[in-house]
Amino acid sequence: MKHGQSVAIVGVGGIFPMSPTLDRFWETIVGNVDTSRQPPKGRWLLDVEDAYDARVGVPDKVYSKKACFLDDETETRSIPGLDIDADFLTKLDPMFRLLLRAGHQAFSDGRIDQLNRERVGVIIGNLALPSELSSTMARDYLGHAFAEKLLGPEQVPELPSVDPLNRYVAGLPAGILAKALSLGGTCYTLDAACASSLYAIKLAVDELVSGRADAMLTGGLARPDSLYTQMGFSQLHALSPTGTCSPFDANGNGLVVGEGSGMFLLKRTEDAVHAGDHIYGVIRGIGLSNDLGGSLLAPASEGQLRAMRSAYQQAGWSPSDIDMIECHATGTPVGDVVEFSSLRTLWGDDGWQPGQCVIGSVKSNIGHLLTAAGSAALMKTLLALKERTLPPTANFSNPAKGVDLDSSPFRVLQEAKPWKARKQGQPRRAAISAFGFGGINAHLLIEEWIPKKPVKSSVTYLPTSKKKATPIAIVGMGAHFGHWGSLDELRSRLLGGGPDVDPQPPKHWWGVEQSRWFRENGLHQDSFKGFFVSEVAVAPGAFRIPPREVEEMLPRQLLMLKVAAEALKDAGLEKDDLLFTGVFIGTGLDLNATNFSFRWGIEKYARAWAQQLGRELSDHELQQWIA
Secondary structure, three states: OOOOOOEEEEEEEEEEOOEOOHHHHHHHHHOOOOOOEOOOOOOOOOOHHHHEOOOOOOOOOEOOOOEEOOOHHHHHOOOOOOOOOHHHHHOOOHHHHHHHHHHHHHHHHOOOOOOOHHHEEEEEEEOOOOOHHHHHHHHHHHHHHHHHHHHOHHHOOOOOOOOHHHHOOOOHHHHHHHHHHOOOOOEEEEOEOEOHHHHHHHHHHHHHHHOOOOEEEEEEEEOOOHHHHHHHHHHOOOEOOOOOOOOOEOOOOOEOEEOEEEEEEEEEHHHHHHHOOOOOEEEEEEEEEEOOOOOOOOOOHHHHHHHHHHHHHHHOOOHHHOOEEEOOOOOOHHHHHHHHHHHHHHHOOOOOOOOOEEEEOOHHHHOEOHHHHHHHHHHHHHHHHHHOEEOOOOOOOOEOOOOOOOOOOEEOOOOOEEOOOOOOOOOOEEEEEEEEOOOEEEEEEEEOOOOOOOOOOOOOOOOHHHOOOOOOOOOOOOOOEOOEOOHHHHHHHHHOOOOOOOOEOOOOOOOOOOOHHHHHOOOOHHHHOEOOOOOOOOOOOOOOOOHHHHHHOOHHHHHHHHHHHHHHHHHOOOHHHHHHOOOOOOOOOOHHHHHHHHHHHHHHHHHHHHHHOOOOOOHHHHHHHHO
16 A cells, blocks of 8 residues: 555454354353353364373374363354355355355445445465364264275265365365355455455455445355364464463463454455445554564564554554554463554654553454464454554453553553544544464554545546556466476476376375275266375475474475575565565465364274274274274
8 A cells, every 4th residue: 555545444344153143252251251162062073081182292193271262053054145155155165154144244244236236356365174064074084994994885874965065175165155245255264364354355445445346245154164274273272271361471381272253345445435345444554574583382573573664654643642552462462462562663762651551352252263363353353443442451450471561552452442533623543463373473553533524626546447557576486286397397298308207006005095086976086187296305404493392293384485585586586575575386285184073083984983893992902992
């Protein structure tokens, strides 16, 4: 966004833990309600007690029983007014219905009667991790083959089949939403970890400012297989053992996972005013950055500051212009202190009064919504602007070590306070931060909309066809396709001169070629001959990743790093160039990630299998057999 341009939020929709409506969401916030609880019955593959071990980091166990869950009834009610078959929707994972409900709310909340839907797009943040039904697919395909080998084919009952579309976890939700609302503009999903929602909003703003779209539906979605995320954060030692999220508090001992969706309809401010939309707030700046150092779980203040300063530069604001900051703060001691330090550095040593700015985190109420975290934070901020109320942060009593509120411009509220304007006619202003794994940073600046008197002239946005396009050059390339592991080898293959290579059947398809699906369709490995990447290898230390972690990476991740590094080297980009180099990778969910669900299921199924085989095993013998 160039200085002086703005985009208005004209529609909102959201569903959050214990908050099926936005009115309930606001009540949850101002009431200091903590929605964490044990999973609803049947939500996890395993019973809670079978999955639990109080010791931190035990393989295939969770050390916290609590998270922030949506109510199942919220996800099963019908959604009227959508151009999509209701029976088809019942075959899809609950995350699709969640997004459709939130997206439909946001879209219907705006003035859409005069919109050309061909010029309305969808960009959402969504988690590229296993969903409930993609995990069910793994247990169906791999689990069936395993059980047939163990018990014999005739002893294994037929499982209800899962619609194969559920394998498209990452990108399909945005496409389904666009189809259901008959929207024909730019449409895609992105996963920028916990910064995804704000990244999606930034890219949606770009579509509007460039003139490529007249309205954009954007926000975040988080409804993965919740046992997968609970297991994952347990192995990372990042969960709160008590299941209580306490941002900036001395009792903060880890994050609590949440789920939900927040969606927003955006228009150029001038268009929103012309259409008579209700404007919830005006976006004045969004800064993005990636950490240059740090690690997966250790944020770097330097990267956070670059994102923040970029946003303020766009808006032409000073940090002290802000009344409220909705922080990323997850309740993890290290992360919260780094974020507080970043804000303290940003504001400097003078030009402010102690406690003039309220900081807080909605994660204290509804947990960490991962790819939807930024959308929940923005929704809280917009509701605070609407109600002219500074909201409290739940589970806060005493600041954590390293969070020195007394000598800072910040305060954390324990109860709601009126949000008074600094002076009559001056808009209230707020900021929202979202920081993702590995240092993916986003900072958004929002301003209260105060209608202005009409003036004779206004900013006019030209259609894309009337704008002069800026040429874009390709300056670096890297490649690895099948047998051809470098750009030179690929050139020989495409342009002639390389050795002939015959297509080969795929490897590493354990279980699939032995599955009932293969047999019933008369298939075998030769049915899928092609040019596959057999292995990916890099020199130790090539990407500052410990050797053990390289061993455990999915091959596609290592392949991406290898090829991206070759493209950067080919372009000659280094040092300061990298500060202004972004990364966009097209990918989907690797279904190998769902294999964990099958492995955890063996713990559940083994007792029944032992009975079928007539084996009487002690608990110790059973655990050995499972291993």
